[in-house]
Amino acid sequence: MVEQPAGSAASAEAAGDAAEALDRPLPERVRRRVVALVADAFGGLTVTELPAQLRQYARFTPTRRAKFAGNAMAAALESDPSFRRRIGERLGDSQPELTAALTAGAPPAAADPVDVAAVAYVLRPSGWVKLVAAAGEEAQRADAERADEESRLELDRLREELERARAQTKSETDRLRAELEASRKEAEALQRKLRSALNEVKRGEAALRRAGAEADAARADAAAQLSAAESEARRLRARLGEAEASVEAGRRAAREGRSVEDMRLRLLLDTVLEAASGLRRELALPPSSMRPADGVDAVEPGRMSPKDIAARALSETDPALLDQLLALPQAHLIVDGYNVTKTGYPQMPLEKQRLRLLGGLSMLAAQTGAEMTCVFDGAELAAPVLLAPPRGVRVLFSKPGVTADELIRQLARAEPPGRPVVVVSTDREVADGVAKAGARPVASLLLLKRLSRV
Numbered sequence: 001m002v003e004q005p006a007g008s009a010a011s012a013e014a015a016g017d018a019a020e021a022l023d024r025p026l027p028e029r030v031r032r033r034v035v036a037l038v039a040d041a042f043g044g045l046t047v048t049e050l051p052a053q054l055r056q057y058a059r060f061t062p063t064r065r066a067k068f069a070g071n072a073m074a075a076a077l078e079s080d081p082s083f084r085r086r087i088g089e090r091l092g093d094s095q096p097e098l099t100a101a102l103t104a105g106a107p108p109a110a111a112d113p114v115d116v117a118a119v120a121y122v123l124r125p126s127g128w129v130k131l132v133a134a135a136g137e138e139a140q141r142a143d144a145e146r147a148d149e150e151s152r153l154e155l156d157r158l159r160e161e162l163e164r165a166r167a168q169t170k171s172e173t174d175r176l177r178a179e180l181e182a183s184r185k186e187a188e189a190l191q192r193k194l195r196s197a198l199n200e201v202k203r204g205e206a207a208l209r210r211a212g213a214e215a216d217a218a219r220a221d222a223a224a225q226l227s228a229a230e231s232e233a234r235r236l237r238a239r240l241g242e243a244e245a246s247v248e249a250g251r252r253a254a255r256e257g258r259s260v261e262d263m264r265l266r267l268l269l270d271t272v273l274e275a276a277s278g279l280r281r282e283l284a285l286p287p288s289s290m291r292p293a294d295g296v297d298a299v300e301p302g303r304m305s306p307k308d309i310a311a312r313a314l315s316e317t318d319p320a321l322l323d324q325l326l327a328l329p330q331a332h333l334i335v336d337g338y339n340v341t342k343t344g345y346p347q348m349p350l351e352k353q354r355l356r357l358l359g360g361l362s363m364l365a366a367q368t369g370a371e372m373t374c375v376f377d378g379a380e381l382a383a384p385v386l387l388a389p390p391r392g393v394r395v396l397f398s399k400p401g402v403t404a405d406e407l408i409r410q411l412a413r414a415e416p417p418g419r420p421v422v423v424v425s426t427d428r429e430v431a432d433g434v435a436k437a438g439a440r441p442v443a444s445l446l447l448l449k450r451l452s453r454v
Contacts (some may be wrong), residue, residue, distance in 0.1 A: 026074075026121070026132065027132070029143075030114055031074065033114050033115060033118035034074065034118045034121055034122065035073055035074060036062075036066055036118075037087070037091060037119070038077060038087055039062040039065040039066040039070075039073065040090075041086075041087045041090035041091060041094070042057070042058075044090045044093075045090070049083075050083070051080050051083050053072050053075075053076060054073060057072070077122065084122060084124070088122050088123045088124075091119055091122055095119065098111060098115065099119060102119055102125050103123065103125055113134065116131055117131050117132045117134070120132060316442070316443060316446065317443065317445055319453060321442070322422070322442060322446050322447065322450045323368070323450070325422045325442070326364075326368040330371075330419055330420065331368075331370040331371070331420040331421075332370065332371045332372075332373070332419065332421045332422070333364075333370050333371070333372045333373070333422050333424065334373050334375065334411050334412065334421065334424070334434075334439070335361065335372070335373070335374045335375065335424045335425075335447065336424060336425035336426075336427065336444070337354065337374045337376040337404070338350075338377055339424075339427055339430075339444050340357055340425075340444040340447055340448065341354070341356070343426060343444040343445065343448065344444070344448040354385075354387065357374065357451075358374060358387075358389070358390050358393055358395065359390065361374055361390070361392075361393045361451075362390035362391055362392055362393050364451065365391070365392030365393055366391070371394075372392060373393075373394040373395075374393055375396050375397075375398070375404045375407050375411070376395070376396070377397075377403060378397030378398045378404075405427060405430045405433070408423060408425065408430055408434065409430070409433045409434060409437065412433070412434040412438070412439040413437045415437075415439070417438055420440070421434070421437075421438065421440065422442060423439045423440070423441050424442055424443075424444055424447045425441065426444045426445070
């Protein structure tokens, strides 16, 4: 084989490089492998055979050379065909089978794609770009598979850690729940003990107070007994002195012919009379004009009661009967409000019923001068009734839970015996109840007829 001049070989190699070129950066794994190959073959070259920018790394070991001069070696390999050719010759010595196979254009199928791509990048045989691209894709696929495998392993590891964490959390939760339950039971026990202790303290304080009160009572009783004994002693001494004086006076009276008992009785009588006279002057009591017979309740001549009027020959619906009842002294008319209004004008609203009845009662009160009370059922009222009672009429609403009938009976029972009380209601139960209390029941129609004349 005829050797070509160095210049001709360099020109041909440059032309081949120009024909085939990478359209993307060299894959990282291929690049690292190229740098490692160059670093290994670097030591077989003399300093003069090295590019100027790499000569400073001639004495470095391959590892340090790859670490510190990797970029410089890659750049020289790409830009200096002579340096690349020398490196290729060293690769032919170190890897003759792979180099020969790539030069022949038949890379071995069992070889590492990264090694094939790195050696092809250095030797630049025909189709080396495809080999580098295929090696890059294979490296990327291997990286992706490795990343998937690492992700799967990491996922499995994380799942195991999650299961362990869940188990540990469950165990910790169960332990904390058990501790919480134990703490709660202990707290309840302590609370029971505390309540028991407080009860004991309260009982002790109560016993102490009782003991103190009993001691105070005993001291007061002893003091009272001592005082009573001293008083009794003084009284006995006084009586002894009186007895001695009485004996002496008796002796003197016997000598003087007078009775001591008569003298003492007269002195006592004078004392009582003078005391009564002084008390009467102090109280300024007038001479008594009342006698026991004046306190007996009876009807005097010329006065009439509701029962007397009821006995007269008047109809129960005659308005004159109501006039006679209201003419009695201190008469009190109690009206069952809704019983009257629903008898006379039930079609009207309740508010207008009340106003119409109260207006008539006001005029009747002005004419007769009798006391008048109108009672309405207020048990079902949702709010207070805004109503200004007319002059001369007392307006009452029953409380919740109390009916107007019960309130009327209470008013009748509240009056003193003997006062004329007239209750207007058609309700038989109300009439019977007030009659037992001494009141005179009349029908609602009677009041309605009387009001129609007002």
